[in-house]
Amino acid sequence: MKHVKITDESILVCVYYGLNGERLIRRGHKLATLLDCPLYILTVDTKPLDAFDAEKSGYIEKWTQLAEELEVEKFIIRDNEKRPIQKVISEVAKENNITQIIVGQSAQSRWEEITKGSFLNVLLKEVPFVDFHIVSVNRPIEDEAYGTYEKGVRAYVIRDIENYKIVFTCPKSESLEGIFFKEIGTDFDNGIFKFSFANKMHEITIKEGFVSNPHLIHAILSPAQ
Known part of the structure; x- marks a missing residue:
């Protein structure tokens, strides 16, 4: 069942391949629950979906199951994407009226650029209404509830x-x-x-x-x- 939005808040979690994707999603879900607002998940890849290897496909499957379990508003997969990541995030944020974005501090591959000041400056100019949550992923699995x-x-x-x-x-x-x-x-x-x-x-x-x-x-x- 999708979330009936009663507040002006909407949260977007940006994930890339790796074991920290679930942590980021659950962090976003916890915040969305506290704010009683919809949660969106976004992953971006330069390759088309049917060209993903077994490892990438496995992460997509796990995140899809987790999205269903947590009843997130939408799991967005932008495959075969050649544009800069900040352009894609900005577009998705605008399309879904996102007000808060969660990203990992030390994610690999193309996501590394999200921790650089230049990336945040560009993205803040494109979506100035968004608040960013930079979550560290270089520590043992942690959850305030456990x-x-x-x-x-x-x-x-x-x-x-x-x-x-x-x-x-x-x-x-x-x-x-x-x-x-x-x-x-x-x-x-x-x-x-x-x-x-x-x-x-x-x-x-x-x-x-x-x-x-x-x-x-x-x-x-x-x-x-």
């Missing part, structure tokens, strides 16, 4: 009598594979476990090595006969 986490590691969730626990070596028993992000500053396996199921990303809390809320895991590893 705290700060170490770099993610591959992990598995397995059944343990009446509960489910996390292990870090591939088990012989039935398991669920994903990425575990451990809380910084704890000696226990506390953190979050992210995994993909039914073409959607899911996230569960781990406390002292065990799944806090096992209902979803139980439904996956112990489906009804």
Whole structure:
């Protein structure tokens, strides 16, 4: 369901390929929720969509799923684009009445130019009504709702009598594979476990090595006969 706009605010998140795209999108969603306004996502590429390699296509698929999950207003893909990025962002901002733009501070490839003063100066002249949020992406995954986490590691969730626990070596028993992000500053396996199921990303809390809320895991590893 699309957002019914009741304020004058609209947020645009600019993402490029890499693991920080989801962070930027979720940051934009959090801000859009606080302001009760629509959220747009934009990615730009010089190649046509059908020429994307497997890695790029994978990111597009993940971001599309995340956009559906968060019910964003629109996920905009500008492929086969030869114009300067600031021109494309400016055009999209004007077309969608954007008032706030979120970009990554150290994104790779063509997005590097967004952190330069010249880029911001040009863009501010073209869309002077826009506020910019420059988000650092050179730090551990962080979310105010969960705290700060170490770099993610591959992990598995397995059944343990009446509960489910996390292990870090591939088990012989039935398991669920994903990425575990451990809380910084704890000696226990506390953190979050992210995994993909039914073409959607899911996230569960781990406390002292065990799944806090096992209902979803139980439904996956112990489906009804």
